[in-house]
Amino acid sequence: MSITLYDFELSGNCYKLRLLMSILKLRYDVIPIDFYPGRQHKSDAFLRLNPFGQLPVLQDDDLTLSDSGAILAYLAKKYDATGQWFPNDPAITAQVLRWHAVADDITATSSAARLALGMFYDVDLEKAQQGAHRIFRLMDEHLWFGEREGRDWLCSPAHPTTADIACFPYVMLSEEGGIARQDYPALRRWTDRVRRIPGFIVMSGIFPAGRALETV
């Protein structure tokens, strides 16, 4: 196997793949793409790899894949021997895919706001921020009741899945888009838990959490 990631360091969507590959202890090569300011993801060469003109793109031997959610599922199904990250159970698969879709909504709102403030993209900032708050409110409620019911993660298994990875980066980066997380304490606690997953790696703007209390 030889994995190559077409990567932009500051992209949360690329980071999702780096994060899962780090957790799964996969080795991979990186080809940096200058997304900003170079707009290399709209270059002819890149469009030949991914006609949608979006990062990330991942090559595994002869296979070329795009869309972070799809690639997360691919990596988990192919390389996660434990089967935990993308469980086979049909009901859980549905849950995971549901949250992959939410992750896309978070990208369309929280990440868009960040692009507007940090990389001068032309988006309706206020609308993007409001949209992110609407999703965060729902997530906070879901996670708060989850804690009461003994569930720590977005989906029902007792361990994280690709759903948690898919939703995590642009929640963490929301402040860069002017979206405070003060009103979402359960969401904030969940981000601590994600940051304590063994194999967790950082990206610019996403820090590690403190060590959990060891209870003997």
Added chain:
Amino acid sequence: MTLSLSDPNWYPIASSEDLPFRHVYQGQLLGRELAVWRADDGNVNVWENRCLHRGVRLSIGINEGAELKCQYHGWRYANRSAGCTYIPAHPADAPARRIENRTYPVVEAYGLIWSAANDDKPFTPFPGAETGDWFALRPMPVNATPEAVLAGLAGLAPDDQPAQTLPGLAIRLGDTLYFVQPVDAGRSVIRGLLPGQPADTIVTLRHINETLTKLRDRLERAAARQPAPTPLQPVFERVSADLATMPDIAIPRGATMPVVVKRKWASADGVIGFELADRDNRHLPTFQPGAHIDVHLPNGLTRQYSITNGPGDLLSYVIGVKQESASSGGSKVLVETVREGDVLAISEPRNNFPLRRDATRTVLIAGGIGITPLLSMARFLDKSALPYELHYFTRADEQIAFRSELGALHGKVVLHTGLPRPQIADTIASALGTWRLAQHVYVCGPAAMLETVRSTAAAQHWPEEAIHFEYFKNDKTIDDSSSFEIELARSAMTLHVPAGKTILEVMREAGLTVPSSCEQGACGTCLTAVMEGEVDHQDVYLNDSEKASNSCMMTCVSRAKSQRLVLDI
């Protein structure tokens, strides 16, 4: 009602469940942002949400269990006191005096965390609070004014059972209590308490959550039609420049404070432990690993003892005192006459033995009672998951002090018991190894051991700056036969120092207040900058290159080789 920044009322700002261990909760009250965190000892801290260094939010910092570390620059603040315990990259490695973050009052009660904008009013429970168990509801943040939210809650009451308004933006609906947390002029959080745990918890919680969500939607729609109120503008009197900037190396002697001996016990054969606590159970000042206190003894003597505590552990200081059979003075009085319940005067903690926390490897070497400062260092390194090795040399097994405390550490702790002299040297040599960048060794023990470590380390290419030790005693005989002039640059005075008198004494006689502690050139308290002249160093505090630089001296023992010294005093 208009919100006031100086409103002294207590409001709930979080649920107890919002504060799991090792998490930092982000809150806000009356426009002031708060970092709220629970330490491993259960204590809840409510602090202004800004690091004193650059104002980075502490709510994105790291809760290490006993200290909160700023994520950006690594400044650390202690549980309870909010005292800064570490400033990375500071030449003296640590703040030598008290730098404290702003704290707010806090009470944890009825499943909620309560706070107030100031200390003006004592916490009073709501009517009926004491009568039972309370169960906290899911908090509901609402983008609307606190007044509107309170009115909205009142509107939930059925006609035949009107809501009962309580002081402090609270309301009783049937047997449920609701509190409105005034986050800011246009933002609130609804917090609620049920009497006792409901039979079907989740169903009840979901039901109430749904009702409150609908109320919120209504209130926010109404608020959107109104002009937004101006947010409250809390002004933060800046912490005095004096306190928020890097401290000098030497600090004045400072006041003493009374402490009560809470516990006295034999920690090992020949080592007596003393636990010293505030008389009213308040926390003691922040200290750093390696720090000591001066204990004022009933017979008028002052002695220094290292604090053995771990980080943020401020409800008492634990010291270890060596029970020397032939000892006159100091320790003997403590060991023989001071009993549990007695009151002693101690100084604020002072640190001449600062611990660097940017080392890639830290070697701690203790001999006998020298374990005390190193135990504290080990506990700090342990909590921060930094790599360290602690080597503890004693003559016999029964002499190992603080055994259970050592057992609770996760790092490498090696006990070396009953080794013959030459073997001690070999053990130290292999414990040190050859020096590599960013390795540091700290040693505390009998003079012979310090010398062994010093010479072994030097032989194994450890640079002087990587070897740290603390002398409590200066064993050298001081030669005070010289006489010379001192010129005090800032005070514009020239004084004559005759044979037999110290510089310190001469300055005091001239009416200057100058700090000192050990007065034998061991503690560093009287450190003074030298501007001109050649110093005759006789202290054991400065290292060789510091001495050679001729830029500072200990006025309690050192003298002049030249006719004249110009001091920066």
